Amino acid sequence: MTQHELSGAVSALRPRLLRFAHLQLRDTSAAEDVVQDTLLAATERAHQFAGAAAVSTWVFAILKNKIIDEFRRRSRQPQADVDVEQEQGLEDALEDQFDERGHWVSHPTPWADPQASLEQKRFWAVFEICISGLPEKTARVFGMRELLGMETEEICKELGLSTSNCWVLLHRARLGLRDCLSRRWFGEN
Amino acid sequence: MLSCREETELMSQRLDRPLSFGERFGLRFHLLFCRGCRATQQHFAFLRTATRAWREHHDVDSIPR
Numbered sequence: 001m002t003q004h005e006l007s008g009a010v011s012a013l014r015p016r017l018l019r020f021a022h023l024q025l026r027d028t029s030a031a032e033d034v035v036q037d038t039l040l041a042a043t044e045r046a047h048q049f050a051g052a053a054a055v056s057t058w059v060f061a062i063l064k065n066k067i068i069d070e071f072r073r074r075s076r077q078p079q080a081d082v083d084v085e086q087e088q089g090l091e092d093a094l095e096d097q098f099d100e101r102g103h104w105v106s107h108p109t110p111w112a113d114p115q116a117s118l119e120q121k122r123f124w125a126v127f128e129i130c131i132s133g134l135p136e137k138t139a140r141v142f143g144m145r146e147l148l149g150m151e152t153e154e155i156c157k158e159l160g161l162s163t164s165n166c167w168v169l170l171h172r173a174r175l176g177l178r179d180c181l182s183r184r185w186f187g188e189n
Numbered sequence: 190m191l192s193c194r195e196e197t198e199l200m201s202q203r204l205d206r207p208l209s210f211g212e213r214f215g216l217r218f219h220l221l222f223c224r225g226c227r228a229t230q231q232h233f234a235f236l237r238t239a240t241r242a243w244r245e246h247h248d249v250d251s252i253p254r
Contacts, residue, residue, distance in 0.1 A: 102192025107225035146240035171201040178232040
């Protein structure tokens with residue numbers, strides 16, 4: 001692959017990079033910034049691209065690191081009051097699913113053929129809406145774990161959280177997403 | 190015996206760390222008798238499948254958009 005072909009292949013990835021970054025950073029200009037940095041870094045480091053991996057794999061690896069840098073930066077900033085309130089709101093909503101003994105108030109029911117949803121364009125729109133609806137900090141930890149594919153220990157270290165705190169946030173994210181997908185896609189209730 | 194709420198914590202943590210023998214045993218026993226938690230288990234497993242598919246889409250472009 002010539003230098004010219006490589007830079008063409010990298011630029012062609014831009015819409016996918018943006019979509020990937022946007023779901024996690026939840027902010028259009030922040031997503032554009034990391035994607036811009038990524039494209040620049042890929043161009044500068046073109047000589048490092050060995051051709052062994054697919055161009056997309058290589059570029060996405062650069063983007064993931066940029067997103068982690070941004071998360072690290074954000075985690076050092078004080079949490080906004082509105083975020084604290086949203087976290088508490090989700091926590092309260094999830095607590096309401098259980099009675100005082102910790103049993104289900106109303107039993108969740110199985111989803112019918114969830115695998116088939118993966119082929120449906122509309123499912124992915126709902127999936128992204130549900131992730132975007134999570135409070136910021138919960139979404140960040142869940143995104144690092146499931147969308148960036150990081151190990152829990154690594155996430156705690158990057159964000160300066162205790163392991164048990166990470167588990168609490170992941171549990172909250174999963175119950176929240178389960179609830180959202182049940183209501184908005186699988187038609188429970 | 191743990192409550193449903195506590196079992197959902199274990200079901201979530203199972204996706205992030207290996208559970209101990211006791212935890213696995215307790216969870217399996219609980220699931221035998223609790224359909225709400227069985228459904229939750231399915232939901233959590235599917236979330237893992239869906240996020241993985243979302244992530245892989247960016248490399249192989251297999252998800253319809």
